[in-house]
Amino acid sequence: MGQKIGLIRGDGIGPEVTEATVRVVDALGLGFEWVPLPAGERAVEKYGDVLPQRTIDGILECKVALKGPVTTPIGYGFKSVNVQLRQRLSLFAAIRPVRSLPGIKTRYEDVDIVVVRENTEGLYSGIENEITEGVVTSLKVATRKASERIARAAFAYCCLRRRHKLTVFHKANIMKLSDGLFIDCCRKIHETEFKNDVEYEEMIIDNGCMQLVRDPTRFDVLLLENLYGDVISDLCAAFVGGLGVVPGANIGEECAVFEAVHGSAPDIAGKNKANPLALIRSAVMMVRHLGEVEAYTRLKKAYHGILEEGRPEELTYDLGGTAGTKEFADAIIRRIDG
Numbered sequence: 078m079g080q081k082i083g084l085i086r087g088d089g090i091g092p093e094v095t096e097a098t099v100r101v102v103d104a105l106g107l108g109f110e111w112v113p114l115p116a117g118e119r120a121v122e123k124y125g126d127v128l129p130q131r132t133i134d135g136i137l138e139c140k141v142a143l144k145g146p147v148t149t150p151i152g153y154g155f156k157s158v159n160v161q162l163r164q165r166l167s168l169f170a171a172i173r174p175v176r177s178l179p180g181i182k183t184r185y186e187d188v189d190i191v192v193v194r195e196n197t198e199g200l201y202s203g204i205e206n207e208i209t210e211g212v213v214t215s216l217k218v219a220t221r222k223a224s225e226r227i228a229r230a231a232f233a234y235c236c237l238r239r240r241h242k243l244t245v246f247h248k249a250n251i252m253k254l255s256d257g258l259f260i261d262c263c264r265k266i267h268e269t270e271f272k273n274d275v276e277y278e279e280m281i282i283d284n285g286c287m288q289l290v291r292d293p294t295r296f297d298v299l300l301l302e303n304l305y306g307d308v309i310s311d312l313c314a315a316f317v318g319g320l321g322v323v324p325g326a327n328i329g330e331e332c333a334v335f336e337a338v339h340g341s342a343p344d345i346a347g348k349n350k351a352n353p354l355a356l357i358r359s360a361v362m363m364v365r366h367l368g369e370v371e372a373y374t375r376l377k378k379a380y381h382g383i384l385e386e387g388r389p390e391e392l393t394y395d396l397g398g399t400a401g402t403k404e405f406a407d408a409i410i411r412r413i414d415g
């Protein structure tokens with residue numbers, strides 16, 4: 078029997094991009110067995126819960142899952158499925174490579190950044206109180222345990238992937254205790270475990286944003302707490318072609334969930350318009366994570382070929398083309414088969 082992969086289709090463009098991705102991965106002939114798992118709006122309709130326990134159990138059983146984006150109501154309603162999933166499965170490290178791609182022209186060239194985001198704490202504790210009419214507090218959580226864990230994972234990632242410098246963005250000048258603890262842990266892990274292997278740098282995040290936009294090529298690996306990582310991931314996506322192309326992995330000690338940086342894009346949902354490349358590239362990360370190096374190289378070569386040639390009928394609208402989600406996947410499959 079093949080490797081089991083949990084599959085969350087998600088909301089909005091989720092079903093379209095997951096279907097395209099599953100077809101592309103199946104074309105590699107690895108014999109994966111997809112295990113559908115409910116989450117999001119349709120899980121509420123069927124199970125009365127946005128994230129049923131069966132989905133958590135299913136991911137733990139498969140150890141690996143591919144996930145489409147899930148909608149979260151703004152300003153009311155249930156706690157984000159994504160936040161819950163990352164907290165309940167302890168998927169503490171989001172790894173988001175942001176690289177310039179062949180054929181995709183942006184304002185920047187030769188960008189090669191990896192955003193590492195702490196996935197379980199910070200302002201995503203979801204603990205908010207209305208103390209009195211018109212006064213609300215939101216609790217930012219930082220623990221030594223989680224901060225050291227993500228710092229160690231980020232430095233270890235640098236060593237594994239031969240990245241030479243890690244930059245931490247923070248706001249410890251204002252949040253002296255929470256961000257203060259975060260950078261204290263980063264300094265300690267660097268000093269005691271990685272001093273000779275990786276260069277370490279800190280930047281106050283407002284200056285960091287300016288430096289990023291001025292010249293993203295000066296950065297290598299970025300390490301950020303949860304909220305900063307969320308925001309900076311989208312900002313970095315714009316350096317290399319937008320949200321339609323940037324992949325991601327959520328890694329924990331027991332399992333890993335691969336998903337694009339983008340959301341459910343309700344503005345283009347159901348129109349066969351979404352670019353599935355971000356999720357396909359997340360699947361590429363998954364295939365590599367599973368040790369399928371030959372398939373990883375084959376799939377990468379297939380979409381690089383399409384991007385390099387730049388034929389409008391093989392590119393989605395966000396990259397200046399006329400192809401739909403399905404047609405883009407078909408073009409990749411033709412190259413894998415050919």
Ligand SMILES: NC(=O)c1ccc[n+]([C@@H]2O[C@H](COP(=O)([O-])OP(=O)(O)OC[C@H]3O[C@@H](n4cnc5c(N)ncnc54)[C@H](O)[C@@H]3O)[C@@H](O)[C@H]2O)c1
Nearest residue numbers: 146147148149159320321339340341342344345351352395
């Ligand atoms: N991991 C996740 O599941 C995740 C991540 C971010 C946002 N969300 C949720 O998604 C919903 C919509 O959020 P949003 O509009 O702020 O962000 P979004 O990422 O869904 O969309 C932002 C913009 O990027 C475009 N875009 C996104 N993905 C694209 C793709 N694959 N191809 C082409 N264009 C693409 C959209 O059309 C939109 O114009 C919200 O409910 C939010 O909570 C979910």
